[in-house]
Amino acid sequence: MHALGIFEAEMIFPHPTGSIRLKAEFVVTNNCTSQHFILENDYLNIYVIDINNHKDRYFTIGKNKRQKFAFPPEKREITVIRKLKDVNKEKF
Numbered sequence: 001m002h003a004l005g006i007f008e009a010e011m012i013f014p015h016p017t018g019s020i021r022l023k024a025e026f027v028v029t030n031n032c033t034s035q036h037f038i039l040e041n042d043y044l045n046i047y048v049i050d051i052n053n054h055k056d057r058y059f060t061i062g063k064n065k066r067q068k069f070a071f072p073p074e075k076r077e078i079t080v081i082r083k084l085k086d087v088n089k090e091k092f
Helices: 041-047
Strands: 003-013 020-029 049-053 057-061
Touching: none
Parallel strands: none
Antiparallel strands: 003 020, 049 057
């Protein structure tokens, strides 16, 4: 896979006691397509976020697995914020 660039995405996970806002960087690669963002377990474990991909996509926060939150409608606009000059020197 050849890295083409990196873009930032702000994600908001709404919650009644206070929403979680995450700012993450994603790597765009050549010849690799995906319909969804892939988050590392670091983000999910720190904030106790569980993302479920069933017929209806939703997520839960914390230990209460009964309260489910729906994802907002998809936004497919992606803007590269930084191009990689030398992939070997760039640390992911």
